[in-house]
Amino acid sequence: MKIFKKLVFILAVSAASLMAVHAEAGDKNDEKGADKGIVFVPGSWAQILKKAKAENKIIFFDAYTTWCGPCKMLQKNVFTRPDVADVFNKNFINVKVDMEKGEGPMLAERYPLEGYPTLFFIDGDGHVVKEIIGYQNPETLIKVGKAVAKKNGALL
Template identity: 40%
Template sequence: MKRIAIMLMLLLFVSMHSVAQEINWVTLEQALELQKKTPKKIMMDVYTSWCGPCKMLDKNTFHNADVVDYVNKHYYAVKFDAEGNEEVNYKGKTFANPGYKPELANRRNSPHELTRYFQVSAYPTIVFMDEEGELIAPIRGYQQPTQLELYLKLFKNDDYKDMDTQEKFNDYYKAFKPEFKG
């Protein structure tokens, strides 16, 4: 009986520690509401269901322990289907996807109006917004954890506000020392 109790405790311990860390994803409307109580920037993953690099970003980057910890601590994280059919209220306007075709739900579909509004022209794109929900920048393409770290810290610390030239960004990029494990 004692052996069974020890085995059960071991099993419970192992299962508790093998649970993958997750980013706390919310909708854009929820993130904007949360900002009213506790201001944080927003990081929005703009993806599609058919996009291979989007799936890699989700699997390799958004499940990286350093990324998960940093995002959960400093950002409201939003997942947004760039070709989805949901209505989204943002800045007093309702955005929809009037060209959406249900039969194309898992293939290329019409881009959502919010996708265009945020200047998204490729998938994946990570859209960063400030504490008032205003667009800072869309960052195109697959980002490895250390690549995303640069942008997470650049925007979180407001360092981007001093970068009015490409040269200043290049200097920041060259000086940046990633701390996340890849």
């Protein structure tokens, strides 16, 4: 019986060790995976406009809400794709704003919304260059992003 208890103890310790190693490896993979998606820049709207103007870039502005299903799908299935991130991280200042919190309500007045998500392309002076409403598949979002970047003289 003592051998059985020791064996169970050894198996339990081994399993716990393996789970800890697996969890640590998963954390590292998550960190590596984070750089594969669109990088959204934090900051106030005034700071974002200033940054866009200084870098001569267009702002890609994801106007979303936490309860919006298509918004969640964009975040999960489109913004995380390396091919989408490649276009958007090189050519735009990327910003996400919950339109019901913080500066969101003020921005909703400045940039009226017809639905969620609304994806704006805005110049450094705060003028809308392009607006698209609703979920966009990766291919369409890349096509729109490249067209906006090209029109505004960005290097793809």
